Amino acid sequence: MQDPDPTMQSLAREEQDDLLTKLTGLAEKTFPSLLVPPSPTAHLSAMLELKAGVGGSESSLFLTEIMRMYTRLAQMMGWQAVVVTNSTTDHGGTKDAVVEIKGEKVYDMLRWESGVHRVQRVPATEVNGRVHTSTVAVLVLPLVEDKGSEVDEDLFKMDEVRIEVMRARGAGGQHVNKTESAVRLTHIPTGITVSMQDERSQHQNRRRAFLVLRARLMDRKLTEEVTNRRDVRRSLVSSVDRSEKIRTYNFPQDRVTDHRIGLSLRNVASVMDGGGLQDFLDGLAKKHQDDLLEEAFNTL
Amino acid sequence: MRSHYAHLGLLSQLSSALGHESARLELRWMMQALREASNRQRGSSLAEMVARRMSGEPLQYILGSQPFGPLNLLARSPVLIPRPETEHWTMRLSEYVTPSASRPISLLDLCTGSGCIPLLLCHLWPSGSVRAFGVDIASEAIQLASENTAICGFHTPSDNPPSQSPSFRNTFRPILSDIRDPTFLRKSGLYPPFHVVTSNPPYIPRREYDSLPPSVRDFEDRRALLGDPDSEQGDGLTFYRDIARLVANEKLLADDGVLAVEVGKGQAKDVERILQDQAKLPKTTIWRDPWLIERVVVATR
Structure with missing residues (x-):
């Protein structure tokens, strides 16, 4: 560029611009993808377990809304969402629910939703207009494809599972015609239990209970893999602590805040409609990517 | 909201006969059966189903089926x-x-x-x-x-x-x-x-x-x-x-x-x-x- 010839100068400048673009591309895209391996969980769908927390009926009302938020998001993303089980309260709320969401990268995109979601607002039932704080716990589990069989040899063996019916039936048989289809599974090595009673069909309840059991065991396996990874740095996002408060939905201030990435967005309604939620998911995915990159550098 | 209160009424009736937990499940299965039947012809209402159940009729006869x-x-x-x-x-x-x-x-x-x-x-x-x-x-x-x-x-x-x-x-x-x-x-x-x-x-x-x-x-x-x-x-x-x-x-x-x-x-x-x-x-x-x-x-x- 110090060349006295102006033609050479302009050629050099062009070439420099070109190289800089290439270099930036390498540094920002190629390098990280070389350092950070592709996600081993990209093929997994997800199972969301939602549980009402503190706040009584207001908490179960908010759970119904959170559940809608995720099913709306699923619609927008072209995923399939099915409510596997939910227990509704007498007041239109939901005490707990399991939602299965199937599609590409569902687990990778939703896994950071695990944690305590907090709502601050004046409940419809509050006569004095005071703002209440209630919570809903969300647990996102990796969903292994249902291959039709109950056992998944990678996760458990059939003789490790105790299958029980839940209520007494007296003499049973011809003496009793009450529907009794509730099923409880216990995975003996881990002590994980799954109960299912929503369907009239014992067969269906059993199938669904095994689905949940596989998801819980898969989750456990993935968590163990992360913990066992050499020199792993405990980042905020990949924290395994599911009792942590991760997000606040503040209705009076019309603001949603994610406490892990410090992101605050206005317009609670757009988040609850699923669309606004994507900004948080993108932010969390980026944070995870950055964490992985940092980890990769530190272990070079 | 009106239908919500109607359901609550039916639920409490059914609870007195079956206990709360069974009543909640059975009411839900009745509503499911009605939803599935609604495309064809709606044979009976939820209130009629609950009344039949209260009279002691088995749920399976009311819904007309039983998973096996x-x-x-x-089932009939x-x-x-x-x-x-x-x-x-x-x-x-x-x-x-x-x-x-x-x-x-x-x-x-x-x-x-x-x-x-x-x-x-x-x-x-x-x-x-x-x-x-x-x-x-x-x-x-x-x-x-x-x-x-x-x-x-x-x-x-x-x-x-x-x-x-x-x-x-x-x-x-x-x-x-x-x-x-x-x-x-x-x-x-x-x-x-x-x-x-x-x-x-x-x-x-x-x-x-x-x-x-x-x-x-x-x-x-x-x-x-x-x-x-x-x-x-x-x-x-x-x-x-x-x-x-x-x-x-x-x-x-x-x-x-x-x-x-x-x-x-x-x-x-x-x-x-x-x-x-x-x-x-x-x-x-x-x-x-x-x-x-x-x-x-x-x-x-």
Whole structure:
């Protein structure tokens, strides 16, 4: 560029611009993808377990809304969402629910939703207009494809599972015609239990209970893999602590805040409609990517 | 919101009869059934369903169906509603006996009712591995079993035009006949021996019958429940003695065949003895149901 010839100068400048673009591309895209391996969980769908927390009926009302938020998001993303089980309260709320969401990268995109979601607002039932704080716990589990069989040899063996019916039936048989289809599974090595009673069909309840059991065991396996990874740095996002408060939905201030990435967005309604939620998911995915990159550098 | 309060009212009514937890589940299943029926014709309202349930009618008759393994069978008064205990041992039998299209078997189900046992086996065993027959004394049962057979796709070619060559399908044929009539096999056009004989015969003793829950006693066929139809006393085991006689005298069961009969609570040991002594089936095993009650006697030679 110090060349006295102006033609050479302009050629050099062009070439420099070109190289800089290439270099930036390498540094920002190629390098990280070389350092950070592709996600081993990209093929997994997800199972969301939602549980009402503190706040009584207001908490179960908010759970119904959170559940809608995720099913709306699923619609927008072209995923399939099915409510596997939910227990509704007498007041239109939901005490707990399991939602299965199937599609590409569902687990990778939703896994950071695990944690305590907090709502601050004046409940419809509050006569004095005071703002209440209630919570809903969300647990996102990796969903292994249902291959039709109950056992998944990678996760458990059939003789490790105790299958029980839940209520007494007296003499049973011809003496009793009450529907009794509730099923409880216990995975003996881990002590994980799954109960299912929503369907009239014992067969269906059993199938669904095994689905949940596989998801819980898969989750456990993935968590163990992360913990066992050499020199792993405990980042905020990949924290395994599911009792942590991760997000606040503040209705009076019309603001949603994610406490892990410090992101605050206005317009609670757009988040609850699923669309606004994507900004948080993108932010969390980026944070995870950055964490992985940092980890990769530190272990070079 | 108005319908929400209406539901709450129905729920509290139903809770007084069934307890809260069962009421919540059953109300939900009624609403589900109504939603599924709404595309066709809406037969009854939720309030009518709840009123029927409050009067003691079994949920299965109100909804018109009962899941049985992966099948969803029709249920209609007065035909005996398939029980979860029967579902459980039928699933187990499907793994205990393993026919194939190259080694097909024949099966006879005595007192077949809705046809639940042979239909589930037809469903679980490979195509072309079983030809099943069922006998019942009640025409309502045979009618319902025939409808269930058509729904499940196991009707025999004579019932309906076959969709494919019969030898590649499992088939079930329900037959109206009285198994206590010594000539019933010949009259029914049945040709023993059978590789598998199953039965969930009526086994409730007279003294227990009167104290049955009203949803059983007042709605289900007494001919499917009362173990000793001709007697005011008895141990409820008349049908097991009849079945033993058929095995001993009519060569009902093939030499390497399997007999599996459901029994009532506390009857397994007595039935085991009847099958050993009278049916001359020396090898017997007792299977427990999921509630750990001895439920089935399996007998072979």
